[in-house]
Amino acid sequence: MRILLVNPNTTASMTEKAAAAARAVAAPGTEILALTSAMGPASIEGHYDGAMALPGLLQAIRAGEAEGADAAVIACFDDTGLDAARALASIPVLGLCESALMTAGFLAQRFTVVTTLERSRVLIDNLARHYGMGARARVRAADIPVLDLEDSGSHALGRLTGEIERALEEDGAEAIVLGCAGMADLALRLQQRYGVPVVDGVSAAIKQAEALVAQGLKTSKRGSYAAPLPKAYAGAMSAFAP
Amino acid sequence: MRILLVNPNTTASMTEKAAAAARAVAAPGTEILALTSAMGPASIEGHYDGAMALPGLLQAIRAGEAEGADAAVIACFDDTGLDAARALASIPVLGLCESALMTAGFLAQRFTVVTTLERSRVLIDNLARHYGMGARARVRAADIPVLDLEDSGSHALGRLTGEIERALEEDGAEAIVLGCAGMADLALRLQQRYGVPVVDGVSAAIKQAEALVAQGLKTSKRGSYAAPLPKAYAGAMSAFAP
Amino acid sequence: MRILLVNPNTTASMTEKAAAAARAVAAPGTEILALTSAMGPASIEGHYDGAMALPGLLQAIRAGEAEGADAAVIACFDDTGLDAARALASIPVLGLCESALMTAGFLAQRFTVVTTLERSRVLIDNLARHYGMGARARVRAADIPVLDLEDSGSHALGRLTGEIERALEEDGAEAIVLGCAGMADLALRLQQRYGVPVVDGVSAAIKQAEALVAQGLKTSKRGSYAAPLPKAYAGAMSAFAP
Amino acid sequence: MRILLVNPNTTASMTEKAAAAARAVAAPGTEILALTSAMGPASIEGHYDGAMALPGLLQAIRAGEAEGADAAVIACFDDTGLDAARALASIPVLGLCESALMTAGFLAQRFTVVTTLERSRVLIDNLARHYGMGARARVRAADIPVLDLEDSGSHALGRLTGEIERALEEDGAEAIVLGCAGMADLALRLQQRYGVPVVDGVSAAIKQAEALVAQGLKTSKRGSYAAPLPKAYAGAMSAFAP
Amino acid sequence: MRILLVNPNTTASMTEKAAAAARAVAAPGTEILALTSAMGPASIEGHYDGAMALPGLLQAIRAGEAEGADAAVIACFDDTGLDAARALASIPVLGLCESALMTAGFLAQRFTVVTTLERSRVLIDNLARHYGMGARARVRAADIPVLDLEDSGSHALGRLTGEIERALEEDGAEAIVLGCAGMADLALRLQQRYGVPVVDGVSAAIKQAEALVAQGLKTSKRGSYAAPLPKAYAGAMSAFAP
Amino acid sequence: MRILLVNPNTTASMTEKAAAAARAVAAPGTEILALTSAMGPASIEGHYDGAMALPGLLQAIRAGEAEGADAAVIACFDDTGLDAARALASIPVLGLCESALMTAGFLAQRFTVVTTLERSRVLIDNLARHYGMGARARVRAADIPVLDLEDSGSHALGRLTGEIERALEEDGAEAIVLGCAGMADLALRLQQRYGVPVVDGVSAAIKQAEALVAQGLKTSKRGSYAAPLPKAYAGAMSAFAP
Structure with missing residues (x-):
């Protein structure tokens, strides 16, 4: 099993610490794929940082899923982007909070x-x-x-x-x-x-991710978390269109 | 009084319709400054669109405030980015919902x-x-x-x-x-x-914006909506750093 | 636009102060029609005072509407009589709280x-x-x-x-x-x-009153706030029958 | 024990029916003192009727307490005036709802x-x-x-x-x-x-009234239901001043 | 009227004190039938004690109903077993809390x-x-x-x-x-x-019990408190089978 | 890791089915210790069955912990006895609901x-x-x-x-x-x-049990789930005293 751990804070040392915590509790067969977001705030402190972390976070979710992750964890206690990531991904996504x-x-x-x-x-x-x-x-x-x-x-x-x-x-x-x-x-x-x-x-979310994968459970695509509809995205965001 | 109306949907015809509604209810001395977000989804339908609309939305909030707006309205019923905009701006911000x-x-x-x-x-x-x-x-x-x-x-x-x-x-x-x-x-x-x-x-939010400005009320900067702290933003988001 | 400001406390100096606050925030074209209730407690402090203020309050609401008010504000923070006034009047009614x-x-x-x-x-x-x-x-x-x-x-x-x-x-x-x-x-x-x-x-309620009038919105007469049904009122209250 | 049953609807036949229900469940030693309000709506249907019933209702509460009632019941399912009556009276007051x-x-x-x-x-x-x-x-x-x-x-x-x-x-x-x-x-x-x-x-409230009296319990006069403060009441309400 | 008072704490002196309180508030014609549970904790302090008190408590409820009680009170403020007793008994059951x-x-x-x-x-x-x-x-x-x-x-x-x-x-x-x-x-x-x-x-519950009996009201047997279905109970609990 | 699965329904075929579900989702190193309660209802349907299942359930929890279980799952969707089991055991306890x-x-x-x-x-x-x-x-x-x-x-x-x-x-x-x-x-x-x-x-609870054990987390013994205090238990329950 491969669990994606995305740090939406763009500070690599924080990712390392979170990844260490993740590996410490992960089951023997679980691989932790830790990604630091490539764009956004060095640390998420409040609503504005949380909003501006989203493109980098969601890009990493998409990349991690493409690399075969079975589930994803967003390493920020504000659960920023959790609903959007659940809509985007077909794998389950967990938040820390x-x-x-x-x-x-x-x-x-x-x-x-x-x-x-x-x-x-x-x-x-x-x-x-x-x-x-x-x-x-x-x-x-x-x-x-x-x-x-x-x-x-x-x-x-x-x-x-x-x-x-x-x-x-x-x-x-x-x-x-x-x-x-x-x-x-x-x-x-x-x-x-x-x-x-x-x-x-971090530990709690990793174990929940493992639990969902082991049960064969994925985010419901009926209703709230239906996959994004295909449409044009304007300007600098055009690469992020669903 | 000048009220910024930001459409986070990047579809100009929708902005025009919302601006017309805004102007229809605005008080005689109120000018509506309508901006269409320059980047993001053509329409916001669900959580992923809502998240990816944020950089464009917040950029427009900042631009509008720089142009002297007294208050801002986000023209999307999901109230996407409302908390972030309130933290970012010093003027009051209203959501439609x-x-x-x-x-x-x-x-x-x-x-x-x-x-x-x-x-x-x-x-x-x-x-x-x-x-x-x-x-x-x-x-x-x-x-x-x-x-x-x-x-x-x-x-x-x-x-x-x-x-x-x-x-x-x-x-x-x-x-x-x-x-x-x-x-x-x-x-x-x-x-x-x-x-x-x-x-x-749209009508409701415009009138609330006018009401707050007339009362000399602005978003509290104590606690939840404190101004973003200065810090580095990585990658493509570096221009958005507070 | 004409907004009725009813003070259910029968103390005229309090009405004057509230009217001054109302006029300070009212839009240029808004006239404030301030009425002091003609019967009831000098000040509303608690549930009994609040109850006994109602006939005078509702009489003033009716009188103000007859004089052409477009909306009404009840100048007491306990919102006493707010639901009754909404049922009685065809114009919107706002409470302070x-x-x-x-x-x-x-x-x-x-x-x-x-x-x-x-x-x-x-x-x-x-x-x-x-x-x-x-x-x-x-x-x-x-x-x-x-x-x-x-x-x-x-x-x-x-x-x-x-x-x-x-x-x-x-x-x-x-x-x-x-x-x-x-x-x-x-x-x-x-x-x-x-x-x-x-x-x-007071300021908040005046601006809400203006906002509702500008939007052409009135209290719903379907359900909770349906107009009082015609019927006999006994004794000293007979003049208040709907 | 003497329980006051006040009908705030000014329709005597309704009082009789309620009094009959009260007497049917009252304990052997309980006397039901049934009063029809002397002023207000023939029937309480909605918020306006409920507000205009209050002076008559509270007058009857006061009269009943003066006649030695140990507790009072307000015979209207809207519980109109319940908080005011609790503040006014020193005996416990029950509502039907x-x-x-x-x-x-x-x-x-x-x-x-x-x-x-x-x-x-x-x-x-x-x-x-x-x-x-x-x-x-x-x-x-x-x-x-x-x-x-x-x-x-x-x-x-x-x-x-x-x-x-x-x-x-x-x-x-x-x-x-x-x-x-x-x-x-x-x-x-x-x-x-x-x-x-x-x-x-009616039955439920009568039994609750008996229960409170038997336990020696009265409405708290600390906080919400403190006795009305002495003060002037203007106009037609002057006789109701506390 | 006969009210069963079951003390699920197996301490007889506590039962006596509760029974005295019950008799002090009971109506003239009410007999208090006080039973101390025959099995379980001397005092109920927390969830485990509360759970282990249930067989003794429910046995006493059944015994008291068989002796002709019109209602039952469980003399423990945790309301332990209240739902089970309501399902078991055909008479109303009250909890202290x-x-x-x-x-x-x-x-x-x-x-x-x-x-x-x-x-x-x-x-x-x-x-x-x-x-x-x-x-x-x-x-x-x-x-x-x-x-x-x-x-x-x-x-x-x-x-x-x-x-x-x-x-x-x-x-x-x-x-x-x-x-x-x-x-x-x-x-x-x-x-x-x-x-x-x-x-x-204890006083409050006794009076509620009297109130329900006087109104001819019993626990609903539709839905939540339907009578237990006949079935086998294994081992030491076989005597408790419904 | 060893997880105790207690079926408080005293029907062995139901235990087998639940144990099979548990084993199907358990991690490779997890052993499922399935126990059928030795006393109580064949099936738990409603509040009375749920109450009478507790002694058998808690006895099995105690036995399983003595046999070295690291966590326990109560195999009934009503979560009967969950709070009591958490107070009794030093290992974490999970309910199905x-x-x-x-x-x-x-x-x-x-x-x-x-x-x-x-x-x-x-x-x-x-x-x-x-x-x-x-x-x-x-x-x-x-x-x-x-x-x-x-x-x-x-x-x-x-x-x-x-x-x-x-x-x-x-x-x-x-x-x-x-x-x-x-x-x-x-x-x-x-x-x-x-x-x-x-x-x-069953699957959900087994994975939660594994998750808690992997994180080194146990039920808090501060407050609600403090260990039962030593005391006498009367009659047939004396063997269950803490």
């Missing part, structure tokens, strides 16, 4: 997502509501720029643990979800430290 | 949106839930390709009225919302025919 | 309403849920009697700003809604002070 | 309310949502004018049973709630005919 | 449940959401083992009052619900101390 | 569950709401006794396909979920026939 929230839901009744920036907090809270987890998931922002997670000397870890501790004390959180693709290397350590499940989105 | 649903909510307790294709039905139903109108709005699809609305000889009108009649009979609809930018010319006629309010998204 | 929440929703994902008394806090919270804004709007009470807002020497402003500051810090509010008709003169000043949108209900 | 929905909820997971006119259907549906029963209760209108229920020769019963049968077949209703005070005499007969629980609002 | 929440809802717009252990907090919060009270009820745990409530020398009362005071201050609670069958003796005292309604589940 | 709904949610925006009996329909609808899928999942009953699914000569398949066809036509279902453990053998065939994803709960 959706996968992580569903995974946490099997382990705990109430849990808290700790994300990076305040501007992403409400965005993820809205995703949680959209996925039906609004009554169970709270979202906190630790005030960490995404790329600071790539820098081991930053204050990122301290801010993250501070917010986790507030989640446990003030929210009554029974589990923690790490709300950024760039935190994948921290889950195990934090789980041991706090004694509650700590869910990483 | 949100504006039309809120407008209908002032007139009726229960109403039905009639949109074009089945693939847009659940997308709009999800928007309605996101906007808090899930208990009040139903969504129906009339099975009309978007560009058929540009063709006066098509069967589009018959399908539309058939679905409106089912909404009145089966849903107990007290008002109708036309769920596509390309239906702007039909609202008045249908309102007279059926004796219930018929809301057109 | 509904108009302000919808307006804030175009500007921010999360916002806080600051109202006067604790007894109005849950009432407005229930309105916000009814209007579909329960997940987005929080409500706080500043412990200010309504008529104290008429008295420039009171402590009202200090209590109001204290509560706004708590909303920004503790709720993560991205915008503020002033939850009383008597606060209309403070919005601009507070907006400048805190750097977030501050929405006033 | 709220009492009937809660009662049905102890007997069935899903049930259908059958009310009179289409204009009341959404009003009751909104009440059901407000009371937390939106997922469990459906509402149907049988197209019966309220006063036709007083007329044994009308077609009312046939329309009512037709709608009950549709509820059982199409909604999967497990119980039926009669959605009008004027249907109190039919519950037992319909229950025997259809073999499912048929809940009448 | 459901009865208490509905009762509180007649008295206050917002209220707080104070329960024993943290492990029961989310369980009750989920029940409140299931019963439609999620927007109105908050739940707090006072960290009291259930059986400590039987011990007058414990610190239980101090912890309980501390949590009630936090509910009043921090939640804006307008009423309090005691979230454990073992707190039935405290309601009146706490109500006098804090001046807000304090609802006890 | 929760697993299947989450799986379908990765593939489709709207889907329909087709279950066996009408009495299970609302039960599953309530589960879907509890899991946050209320807006996305509809539930239909095909009127098939559970054990008829074991009998190849029954009319079960025809009724099932009839209901699937209604789901596609009337609900706009984009995917189908088979709502009974006994339908596991039909998923692939139906998927090919109807061209939409058909999700089987």
